[in-house]
């Protein structure tokens with residue numbers, strides 16, 4: 001019989017394989033419905049456009065964070081190392097993949113151990129919030145943050161993925177109270193994130209009420225974990241539920257109404273123009289996962305190339321909208337086109 005750690009590690013490899021080989025985009029992010037407020041006379045020197053921001057006390061060259069993806073199987077150490085080196089070179093943030101496997105199988109920790117390659121950037125640990133119902137508590141969370149010298153942790157919330165996943169963890173009862181009882185004891189920044197199905201406003205408000213300051217909406221429009229897990233089953237559950245959830249745009253528009261909450265936007269962002277749009281819709285930082293996966297399997301240079309392109313596209317977006325800074329960009333409104 002396989003040990004649970006092997007099951008987690010094998011699942012991670014299957015996930016990567018499915019994302020790389022199958023079409024797992026269920027719907028569009030909704031960003032095509034908007035265009036920039038194009039300025040015919042921007043009165044800006046393109047060379048003066050500055051996309052830099054401060055994020056949680058650290059500087060980013062543009063508001064971007066590589067979304068949590070991997071770790072566990074030995075070969076994923078190479079992916080994380082490439083992502084970390086590229087993130088350091090480009091001065092963007094990095095979220096590592098789910099670390100539950102480390103708690104079950106400590107020798108897998110090497111695949112997440114990348115702080116030496118990215119000493120100056122915001123680096124985040126990751127674990128499913130649902131694991132609070134499966135033996136994980138504040139000690140384990142703080143252990144992971146400390147072990148990987150992270151600035152904090154992404155706690156992912158993914159009910160649709162877990163329930164479609166053949167071997168998913170589906171006891172989501174009482175998680176709000178459990179999080180409320182530990183949130184002040186977590187030694188680092190806490191960011192709640194979805195994995196590609198989006199957040200509803202009520203959940204976001206409840207999380208804000210218990211002290212959550214940051215949410216990454218990770219909405220529909222990119223990688224669909226409903227479809228990824230559906231591919232691992234022998235029935236049609238993935239197909240049946242493929243349209244359920246909130247697009248990145250729907251989720252952002254709902255969550256900006258939650259006063260005092262800081263938003264990160266991910267899910268289907270595929271260009272610097274998409275990044276400009278989510279910033280204008282209220283996000284402080286943008287994330288992307290899948291666009292970096294294949295490059296990370298190849299080299300640091302490939303990752304740098306993709307991140308550099310996103311940065312350039314964002315800076316062009318800023319220029320044609322007639323702004324020099326991210327602050328100015330965020331003060332402008334998108335044009336709704338359909």
Ligand SMILES: Cc1cc2nc3c(=O)[nH]c(=O)nc-3n(C[C@H](O)[C@H](O)[C@H](O)COP(=O)(O)O)c2cc1C
Pocket residue numbers: 015016019067068069070096097098126154155156193194195196218221222223266267268269287288289290291293
């Ligand atoms: C191969 C792969 C593995 C992922 N693993 C995790 C994970 O371990 N923890 C997590 O919070 N999100 C995970 N995600 C979800 C991403 O962080 C992100 O929220 C989602 O893919 C949507 O962004 P995208 O459309 O840019 O890929 C994973 C995504 C990919 C592509």
